[in-house]
Amino acid sequence: MERADLIVIGGGPAGLAAAVRAKEKGVDRVLLLERNPVLGGILNQCIHDGFGVLRFGSAMSGPEYAARFIQMARDAGVETVTGAMVVELSPDKKVTYITPQGLFEVQAKAVILSTGCRERTRGALAVPGNRPAGVYTAGVVQYLMNMRNIAFGKNVVIMGSGDIGLIMARRMTLEGARVHCVLEKLPFCSGLPRNVRQCLEDFDIPLCLAETVKEIHGDDHITHVITAKVDEKGRFIPGSERTIPCDVLVLSVGLIPENELAKACGIEMDPVTGGALVDGDLMTSVPGVFSCGNGLHVHDLVDLVSEEGERAAEHAAAYLEGAANKPMVPVTVSGGIRYVLPRQLTAGEDGYLSMRVMLPGRDQKLTVTAGGRTLVSRKMKRVMPSEMIRLKVKDVPACEQVEVSLV
Amino acid sequence: MTKYDVLIVGGGSVGCAVAYALSRYDLKAAVAEKELDVGMGTSGRNSGVVHAGFNNRPGSLMAKLCVEGNEGFEALCKTLDIPYKKTGKLIVGYDEADHQALIKLKEQGEKNGVKGLEIIDGAAIRAIEPDLPASWAMLSRNTAVFNPFLYSIHLAEASAQNGVQYYLNSPVTAVEATEEGYRVQAGDHTLACRTLINSAGLFADKVSAMAGDPSFTIYPCRGEYYLLDKGTLKMPVYPVPRPGVGGLGVHLTVTVDGNILIGPSADYIEDHEDYSTTEPILGQLRREAMILLPTLNMRTVIGTYAGVRPKLVKKGEANFGDFVIERSPKAKHLINLIGIESPGITASMPIARMVLDILSEDTELVEKPDFVPTYRGIPPFAELSRAEQRALIEEDPDYGDVVCRCETVTRAQVKRALHNPIGATGVIAVKNRTRSTMGRCNGGYCFQRIVELLLSEGKAPQDIDLKRRGDRPLLGYVKGGQA
Numbered sequence A: 001m002e003r004a005d006l007i008v009i010g011g012g013p014a015g016l017a018a019a020v021r022a023k024e025k026g027v028d029r030v031l032l033l034e035r036n037p038v039l040g041g042i043l044n045q046c047i048h049d050g051f052g053v054l055r056f057g058s059a060m061s062g063p064e065y066a067a068r069f070i071q072m073a074r075d076a077g078v079e080t081v082t083g084a085m086v087v088e089l090s091p092d093k094k095v096t097y098i099t100p101q102g103l104f105e106v107q108a109k110a111v112i113l114s115t116g117c118r119e120r121t122r123g124a125l126a127v128p129g130n131r132p133a134g135v136y137t138a139g140v141v142q143y144l145m146n147m148r149n150i151a152f153g154k155n156v157v158i159m160g161s162g163d164i165g166l167i168m169a170r171r172m173t174l175e176g177a178r179v180h181c182v183l184e185k186l187p188f189c190s191g192l193p194r195n196v197r198q199c200l201e202d203f204d205i206p207l208c209l210a211e212t213v214k215e216i217h218g219d220d221h222i223t224h225v226i227t228a229k230v231d232e233k234g235r236f237i238p239g240s241e242r243t244i245p246c247d248v249l250v251l252s253v254g255l256i257p258e259n260e261l262a263k264a265c266g267i268e269m270d271p272v273t274g275g276a277l278v279d280g281d282l283m284t285s286v287p288g289v290f291s292c293g294n295g296l297h298v299h300d301l302v303d304l305v306s307e308e309g310e311r312a313a314e315h316a317a318a319y320l321e322g323a324a325n326k327p328m329v330p331v332t333v334s335g336g337i338r339y340v341l342p343r344q345l346t347a348g349e350d351g352y353l354s355m356r357v358m359l360p361g362r363d364q365k366l367t368v369t370a371g372g373r374t375l376v377s378r379k380m381k382r383v384m385p386s387e388m389i390r391l392k393v394k395d396v397p398a399c400e401q402v403e404v405s406l407v
Numbered sequence B: 001m002t003k004y005d006v007l008i009v010g011g012g013s014v015g016c017a018v019a020y021a022l023s024r025y026d027l028k029a030a031v032a033e034k035e036l037d038v039g040m041g042t043s044g045r046n047s048g049v050v051h052a053g054f055n056n057r058p059g060s061l062m063a064k065l066c067v068e069g070n071e072g073f074e075a076l077c078k079t080l081d082i083p084y085k086k087t088g089k090l091i092v093g094y095d096e097a098d099h100q101a102l103i104k105l106k107e108q109g110e111k112n113g114v115k116g117l118e119i120i121d122g123a124a125i126r127a128i129e130p131d132l133p134a135s136w137a138m139l140s141r142n143t144a145v146f147n148p149f150l151y152s153i154h155l156a157e158a159s160a161q162n163g164v165q166y167y168l169n170s171p172v173t174a175v176e177a178t179e180e181g182y183r184v185q186a187g188d189h190t191l192a193c194r195t196l197i198n199s200a201g202l203f204a205d206k207v208s209a210m211a212g213d214p215s216f217t218i219y220p221c222r223g224e225y226y227l228l229d230k231g232t233l234k235m236p237v238y239p240v241p242r243p244g245v246g247g248l249g250v251h252l253t254v255t256v257d258g259n260i261l262i263g264p265s266a267d268y269i270e271d272h273e274d275y276s277t278t279e280p281i282l283g284q285l286r287r288e289a290m291i292l293l294p295t296l297n298m299r300t301v302i303g304t305y306a307g308v309r310p311k312l313v314k315k316g317e318a319n320f321g322d323f324v325i326e327r328s329p330k331a332k333h334l335i336n337l338i339g340i341e342s343p344g345i346t347a348s349m350p351i352a353r354m355v356l357d358i359l360s361e362d363t364e365l366v367e368k369p370d371f372v373p374t375y376r377g378i379p380p381f382a383e384l385s386r387a388e389q390r391a392l393i394e395e396d397p398d399y400g401d402v403v404c405r406c407e408t409v410t411r412a413q414v415k416r417a418l419h420n421p422i423g424a425t426g427v428i429a430v431k432n433r434t435r436s437t438m439g440r441c442n443g444g445y446c447f448q449r450i451v452e453l454l455l456s457e458g459k460a461p462q463d464i465d466l467k468r469r470g471d472r473p474l475l476g477y478v479k480g481g482q483a
């Protein structure tokens, strides 16, 4: 059987950064498998700007950002196969993939999963009503509009305030459609504040909070939706219904990490993030299999995705060199934190924590303590569920546990 | 005007079964169907269960044809490459009254000639399905599940292969009696036939009236469902039938592919094709499902859908409505198949045989020497072994291009579905034949790829139909035009 030292599954920004860094770290044969005909992942359809501000200090479009990494991968000697759908990862790290050239099996010594995420759909939310045409997820609209120049409709309602929906509100407006509103069930927006300003406010598109679609109508094609306000418990408030005529309903109701390969491989999952459970080295419950990017947990900035990919590659390289098992310290959370990742940090090394809050808040304090000693303390002027918080913990001490708290 | 010996109105499971049965004989036959594909009515909106026949009133046509249908179903599925699984089924109860009702049900089944029925206790239930809290059950060994979409489709495609003509997207709107039969307006086509077979499901009363027999009224009665992702349930689980409830009660079903269904409810509605699902009913489904299986995970919901029963009895009327399978006493060239509700798919082949008997009264049935009974559908790539997959890719590289990631459907399969033998169009033709767009991502991945394939074959975006005639989801190109 064909062999590789490291196989990276998924050629989006996470996988590209991981493959490049692995080569830089001296890993011999790095094979990057991507099911699409081109590398770059979701970035290819993101023709708006705003990528790379943290990393390159300039706001690029998605394809521009991807192009830099694709060039780096080429220069570094990463072997890539596109049009390659990975259909199986076995616990002993045999990877099976399909391309028009055939079905291939490759034995890897280490694997990095960087498979990105998929969109939640109406079906999954099971909005009652009949099922007329004209209901799409924002990513589908984005792909067909940006990559194939397809026009969808003239009267648009957007359900959910995720970033892709906000961006498509602007895009569809620019293409001459009337976007009636963006509806958000929660009392706060789930997209980034900058997208609310640039994509909605600048175009006078109302953002209707605590309101959602109650019914979808239309025999063959959608004709209108009935919306209603919801209370704190998410129940419809009787009498608050509105009828909004539309020929397109765009759903932007969240992203779910894509982990079918990981699940079928028996990798332990985290029900909160939807991604794999990883340790301080971003290694999953299957030794030698690492995870990063949107496939691990949903990010809002690509710069941080690339960085996470690089860290996964560094740990994979160390694993391949046979680095000794290091002691891990469990991480616990308290206060308004929805999740922290990873749930373990490596003692004696710098640790990187990503977390999201449950609710928006102001003037809070984020602290990381170990055995009564404060390791990090940061004033948080404003926290938002849409904005991932990142923390570096210098030189994690060997201790019982590290506690993260936001109060 | 094209002339046929037989014109079948309605390409549901019943119409297609009749077409397949007829295609063995030297006759000119056609099917007129109003939708873009066959099996889009009730035949594509049900539980997909091959019933055993114990639920039906002894002595009724329903009971007789269901038992016959069940006996021949597995062989038929093998001949026509229709996914089928003999799962067995449990009808569960909780107390002594339920226990007695189950014993009665078993007696009724045996009276109907059903084999393989057994009353089992809680321990035996849990040996089969560990999470069911029921205390008593009747196990029916001969109950099975099948793919209802491919059932109609493969019957239709097999009959097309044997010469039956399909007019899809062709609603029958006018039927005029002539000397030797009928002249029929079906969409853009004017067709003549000697015998008209009315298998128009929910509209069979209207078609019958058009053809000169206004004796029937169909009362639509809707059943709503939840569709869940694949789970661990091994066989359908039904509650003990309760008197006065239309239908078989909310049950859990496994599909041949392993997905779980919850439903159906039973509510009379106004509009025959109102396939909406509604919040109060969905709530009822959730509650009743949790009684059957408290560990059910509602977070795995993929979607909801509804089917409509063509009932011959009104709401509140206790009368039993049996299948109507007859040459119309009022119109001698009309054979009516009316009120074909559950277990209509199970019974469809025996119904077709009855139609042949009726037809033979005035039409000579001569077997064709070149009739091909078997049919092979599109290879289900995802279910094949790695070696078989490898061989297919070698044969056609399009099998190595995965279009639907949830169900691992390839470009080669999608192409074959788009170029099917009966001329079905629309994204729906792909969905029903390959499962593409039916997975957990609801088409988020494959819809755009199917659209791209259609564009690459020269279709304009505004001409792509989704599910139904005129249901065109895309407007065209944005300013600046084609990419």
Ligand SMILES: Cc1cc2nc3c(=O)[nH]c(=O)nc-3n(C[C@H](O)[C@H](O)[C@H](O)COP(=O)(O)OP(=O)(O)OC[C@H]3O[C@@H](n4cnc5c(N)ncnc54)[C@H](O)[C@@H]3O)c2cc1C
Pocket (backbone or CB within 6 Å): A009, A010, A011, A012, A013, A014, A015, A033, A034, A035, A036, A040, A041, A042, A043, A046, A048, A049, A050, A051, A052, A084, A085, A086, A087, A114, A115, A116, A117, A139, A142, A163, A164, A167, A258, A261, A292, A293, A294, A295, A299, A300, A301, A302, A303, A305
């Ligand atoms: C619509 C949208 C707009 C965004 N806007 C911004 C922005 O303005 N600024 C910003 O900084 N960030 C933005 N982001 C966030 C950022 O782009 C993403 O977080 C980032 O692209 C995620 O990278 P990834 O590599 O984890 O996933 P992806 O980019 O999704 O890449 C995953 C790759 O894996 C491949 N893959 C998956 N499964 C398999 C398999 N079985 N076999 C082979 N290949 C497989 C996929 O085809 C894909 O190419 C946006 C994200 C989206 C979705």
Ligand SMILES: Cc1cc2nc3c(=O)[nH]c(=O)nc-3n(C[C@H](O)[C@H](O)[C@H](O)COP(=O)(O)OP(=O)(O)OC[C@H]3O[C@@H](n4cnc5c(N)ncnc54)[C@H](O)[C@@H]3O)c2cc1C
Pocket (backbone or CB within 6 Å): B009, B010, B011, B012, B013, B014, B015, B032, B033, B034, B035, B038, B039, B040, B041, B042, B043, B044, B045, B046, B047, B048, B049, B050, B051, B170, B171, B172, B173, B199, B200, B201, B202, B203, B204, B207, B222, B223, B224, B264, B307, B308, B309, B310, B340, B341, B342, B343, B344, B345, B346, B347
């Ligand atoms: C909720 C529910 C669950 C069920 N579960 C099961 C089950 O588990 N097992 C089982 O065996 N049975 C089940 N049934 C019953 C079964 O689905 C039906 O008996 C069967 O599908 C009837 O088939 P048909 O061909 O008569 O009708 P249909 O499938 O409705 O076909 C009629 C066709 O005629 C077409 N048509 C109508 N009018 C015209 C016109 N004017 N011109 C041209 N075409 C026209 C329609 O478009 C349609 O395609 C269930 C039914 C329901 C509602």
